[in-house]
Amino acid sequence: MKQREKEVLKLEEDIKDTLENDLIKYQKENRNIIIKDIKLVGQATWQDKISGKIISENVFIVEKQIEEIGEDGDKRVTEQDAYYLGERCIGAKFKNSELIYDEKFKTSEPDKVNSINELLERTSQEEIENNSLNSLQKKEISEVLTAHLGRQISEDEVQKLLDEMDEEEIEELQEEKQDMADKDENDLSEKQTENIKVNGIQKADLNKLVDGKETLGKRLDLQEYDSLYVVYSDKVDEITPGTKRNNTVYSLVGTTKDGNARVLNDEFEMDRSVGNSANRETTKIKADTTATRDNKDLSIYTRKSNGMSIGCENNQGNVDMFLYQKTREENENVGIQIETSKTAVIPFETKDIMSRNKGVNQRDKVKDEIEEHTENDCKPDDIRDFDGNEETSSHEHFAEETLEDYVNEIYNYENEDGEELIKDVFTKDEIEDKFVREFQKNKDVLTIQQILNSVKKEMNADAEILGREHKL
Numbered sequence: 001m002k003q004r005e006k007e008v009l010k011l012e013e014d015i016k017d018t019l020e021n022d023l024i025k026y027q028k029e030n031r032n033i034i035i036k037d038i039k040l041v042g043q044a045t046w047q048d049k050i051s052g053k054i055i056s057e058n059v060f061i062v063e064k065q066i067e068e069i070g071e072d073g074d075k076r077v078t079e080q081d082a083y084y085l086g087e088r089c090i091g092a093k094f095k096n097s098e099l100i101y102d103e104k105f106k107t108s109e110p111d112k113v114n115s116i117n118e119l120l121e122r123t124s125q126e127e128i129e130n131n132s133l134n135s136l137q138k139k140e141i142s143e144v145l146t147a148h149l150g151r152q153i154s155e156d157e158v159q160k161l162l163d164e165m166d167e168e169e170i171e172e173l174q175e176e177k178q179d180m181a182d183k184d185e186n187d188l189s190e191k192q193t194e195n196i197k198v199n200g201i202q203k204a205d206l207n208k209l210v211d212g213k214e215t216l217g218k219r220l221d222l223q224e225y226d227s228l229y230v231v232y233s234d235k236v237d238e239i240t241p242g243t244k245r246n247n248t249v250y251s252l253v254g255t256t257k258d259g260n261a262r263v264l265n266d267e268f269e270m271d272r273s274v275g276n277s278a279n280r281e282t283t284k285i286k287a288d289t290t291a292t293r294d295n296k297d298l299s300i301y302t303r304k305s306n307g308m309s310i311g312c313e314n315n316q317g318n319v320d321m322f323l324y325q326k327t328r329e330e331n332e333n334v335g336i337q338i339e340t341s342k343t344a345v346i347p348f349e350t351k352d353i354m355s356r357n358k359g360v361n362q363r364d365k366v367k368d369e370i371e372e373h374t375e376n377d378c379k380p381d382d383i384r385d386f387d388g389n390e391e392t393s394s395h396e397h398f399a400e401e402t403l404e405d406y407v408n409e410i411y412n413y414e415n416e417d418g419e420e421l422i423k424d425v426f427t428k429d430e431i432e433d434k435f436v437r438e439f440q441k442n443k444d445v446l447t448i449q450q451i452l453n454s455v456k457k458e459m460n461a462d463a464e465i466l467g468r469e470h471k472l
Contacts, residue, residue: 005136005139008040008131008136009133009136009137009140011040011058012038012039012040012060012131012133012136013133015038015060015062015084015087016035016038016133018087019035019062019084019087020035023035030068030069030070031066031067031068031069032066032067032068033064033065033066033067034064034065034066034067035062035063035064036063036064036065036079036134037062037063037132037133037134038060038061038062038063038132038133039060039061039063039128039129039131039132039133040058040059040060040128040131041058041059041060041061041119041120041123041128041131042058042059042119042123043056043057043058043059043119044056044057044059044085044112044115044116044118044119045115046111046112046114046115047111049111057085057086058085058086059083059084059085059116059119059120060083060084061081061082061083061084061128062081062082062083062084062089063079063080063081063082064079064080064081064082065077065078065079065080066078066079066080078094079094079095080092080093080094081093081094083099083116085112085116089102090102090105090112090116091105091106099120101113135155138155138158138159139155141158141162141173142154142155142157142158144173145157145158145161145173148172148173149161150194193255193259193260193261196229196231196235196253196255196261197229197255200229200230200231200253201230201231201232201250201319202229202230202312202318202319202321202340202341202342203227203228203229203230203340203341204216204227204228204230204321204338204339204340204341205226205227205339205340205341206220206222206223206225206226206227206228206254207226208339209351210323210336210338210339210351210354211336211351211352211353211354211355211356212348212351212352212355213355213356213357214356216228216323216338219308219323219356220303220306220308220310220323221303221305221306221308222254222264222303224254224256225254225255225256225262226255226256226257227254227255228252228253228254228255228264228310229252229253229254229255229261230250230251230252230312230319230321231250231251231252231253232249232250232251233248233249233250233251248270248298248299249298249299249312249314250298250299250312250319251263251264251265252264252265252268252301252310264301267303267304267305268301268302268303268304268310269301269302269304270299270300270301270302271300271301271302271309271333280295280332281293281294281295281332282294282295282297282300282311282322282324282332282333282334282335283332283333283334283335283366283367283370283371284311284322284324284334284335284336284337285335285336285337285350285353285366285370285386286320286337287320287337287339287343287344287345287346287350288344288381289347289350289381289382289383290379290380290381291370291373291379291380291381291385291386292370292374292379293370293371293374296313296314296315297311297312297313297322298312298313298314299311299312300312300324300333307325307326308323308324308325309323309324309325309326309333309335310322310323310324310338311324311333311335318342319342320337320343321337321338321340321343322335322336322337322338323335323336323338323354325354325360325363326360326363327360327363327364327367328360328361328363328364329364330364330367332367334363334366334367335354336350336351336353336354347383349383349387350383353366353386353387353388358388362388363388365388365389365390366386366387366388369385369386369387369388369390370385370386373385373386378395380394381394382394395440395443403432403435403436406435406448406452407428407431407432407435408428409452409456410422410431410435410452410455410456410459411423411426411428411431413456413459413460415460421460421463421464421467422456422459422460422463424463424467425462425463425466425467426459426462426463431455431459434455434458434459435451435452435455438451438454438455439451442454
C-alpha cells in the first residue's frame with residue numbers, strides 16, 4: 001500500500017473504534033446499529049470566527065445499518081449515510097435522499113456547512129470509494145496474503161482465501177499484518193526477499209573493491225547492505241504491490257546478510273540527462289578494457305546522499321552495471337563497469353581510474369581522452385588511451401589537415417614510369433584507411449615518411465595488378 005493509503009486506513013480505523021465505543025451507550029434492546037463502512041471525503045477548511053486562524057478538519061461518511069424490531073416482532077433494516085466532521089455527526093441522508101444537516105449545526109456554523117458542501121462538490125465519488133475502509137482493508141490483506149503465500153493475490157480472492165483458513169493460519173496472518181504495518185513500505189519480507197533473488201537479473205557484491213581501495217558499498221553509501229540486485233520494475237510492483245517505483249525499466253534492491261531486503265527507489269533519484277530518451281552521452285570503461293561514449297543506459301540512478309551514480313545497460317540480454325561520477329567541467333557521467341555475478345573481473349588499472357583520491361578533475365581528463373579517440377572513429381582499448389594522462393597513449397591521431405595531406409600525397413603518387421596509377425583505382429577514403437592501418441601497425445618501428453613510401457609502393461603495385469585485370 002502507498003503511504004497515503006496507510007494513513008487514511010489508520011484514520012478510518014481510529015474513528016471506527018471511537019464511534020463503536022459511543023454506540024454501545026445508545027444501543028437498545030430492540031434497536032442495533034452496525035457500522036458497515038467509513039469513507040474519508042477529505043478536509044473541510046474555514047476561518048475561525050474568534051482567532052481568525054484557518055482551521056481544517058476531516059469529513060467522513062459513515063455507512064450505518066440500523067436494525068429495529070417493532071412491537072409486532074417484525075425486523076426492519078434501514079441503511080443510513082451519516083456525515084461526520086471529525087468525531088461529530090453533523091448530518092445524514094437515507095437512500096436516494098439529499099444530505100440533511102443537523103439543524104443546530106446548520107444554523108450556528110454556516111461557514112463550516114459551506115466548506116463541507118464545497119468539499120463534497122469537488123470530490124469525485126471514485127475518490128471517496130477509493131478511500132473506503134473496507135476497500136483499504138481488503139487491499140492490505142491482499143498484500144499480506146501475497147507475502148504469506150508467495151504469489152500475487154488479488155483483492156477479489158481475499159475473502160475466499162480467508163474463509164478457507166483455520167484459526168491458527170488467521171493468527172499467523174494477523175502477526176504478518178502487524179509486521180508489515182511496523183515495516184517501512186519499501187522493506188520486503190523474507191519471502192519477498194527470496195522472490196527478489198529469483199527475479200533478480202543482475203547482482204553486485206557491495207563488499208567488492210570497486211576502485212582498488214574502497215568497496216562499492218562505501219562509494220554508494222550503502223554499507224548496511226551486502227548485495228545490490230537489479231530487477232525489472234514491474235517485478236518489484238508484483239512483489240510489493242503499490243511500492244513506489246520510478247517510471248523506468250529497472251529498479252534497485254539492497255539485501256543484507258541476515259536476509260532482509262529493501263527497495264532503494266527512495267534513496268536514489270533518476271538521472272534524466274542521460275539514457276535512450278536523452279541526447280547526452282555517458283563515458284564508460286568496460287570490463288573488456290575498451291572505452292565508449294554512448295547513451296545506451298536504460299536507467300541511471302544517482303545516490304541522494306553523495307551524488308555517486310549506478311547505471312544499467314542492456315547488453316544483448318545481459319544487464320551491465322556501471323559506477324558513475326560527474327565531471328567538474330561538463331557535469332557529465334564518467335564511470336567504470338562493476339564486477340557482478342555475470343561480469344568478468346575488472347582489471348585493477350581500470351578500477352584505479354575511479355579512485356576517490358584522484359578527484360573530479362581526473363574524470364574530466366578521462367572523458368576528454370576517450371572523447372578524442374571516439375571522435376576519431378576508434379575505440380580506445382588500451383589503458384594508456386583512457387587513463388586520464390595525456391602523456392600516455394597506445395597510438396596517436398592525426399589532425400584532419402595533416403592526414404588529408406598524407407592522403408593527397410599517396411593519391412597523386414607518380415611511379416618511375418611517370419604514371420599516376422593509384423588515383424585511377426583507389427578512392428581517397430580507401431587510401432586513408434590503408435595509411436591509418438599501416439601507421440597503427442608500424443608506428444613504433446618506422447618513421448611516418450617510411451610508412452608513406454611503403455604505402456605508395458604497395459598501393460601502386462596493387463593498382464598495376466588491378467589495372468591489368470580490368471583490361472583483360
